[in-house]
Amino acid sequence: MTKKIYLEGGGDIRKGENDILDKDALSKSKNKKVYVIDLTSNDQEKVAQYRESLKEYFKRLGAEKVGFVSTSESLDKIKKQLNEAGIVYIPGGNTEVLLENIKIRKLENLIKNINGIIVGNSAGAMILCREAICAFEKYEKRGMLKGLGLLDLVIDVHYDRTHDKQLNNVSKNKHMYAIPEKGAIIWSNGKLEFVGEVYLFSRGKREKT
DSSP states (O other), rough: OOOEEEHHHHHHHGGGTTTTHHHHHHHHHHSSSSEEESOOSSSSHHHHHHHHHHHHHHHHTOOSEEEEEGGGSHHHHHHHHHHHHHHHEOSSOHHHHHHHHHHHHHHHHHTTTTEEEEEEHHHHHHHHHHEEEEEETTEEEEEEEOOOSSSSEEEOSSOOGGGHHHHHHTTSOHHHHHHEEEEEEEEEETTTEESSSSSEEETTEEEOO
């Protein structure tokens, strides 16, 4: 099974905004089992509500099973789930909380060693990359966040033209990809495929991919 990573810029699954992307991922997976790393919130009521939405969503798209890594009791059980999964899905939410929970549960290496399809939406996409522009709630500003580095990319999600000033400035020293709502970058065997109006920011300028 070849590793394939979908970096989704955002989109409301309850409105079906990522149906095409996630159906595509399911069609290419080794099986129809989806395991969700739902660690983007510590509010258990919110987690439970979102979990129901995710179950309904993936079942509608054709998944045979939808499980959740946050309910696992041991690293061995989590490893078994991730190895069994056709798709490992990391949803949006609070990016800082997601990274913190991954580190607390010592999941970094398990995620890095997944040899299959990983789909990251918004915060989920950000943590899969080397760096990402993050809206830090604590400081009420946007800045650079260091991710897990599965992909050697720097990204911005939920992109629109209001981000241009900051991205032009940051990109003077690095290449950055800006992914809009319902858009994506799909990585496979070192090659990138772009879905939607994805832009490359480099040397302080914006260009269409």
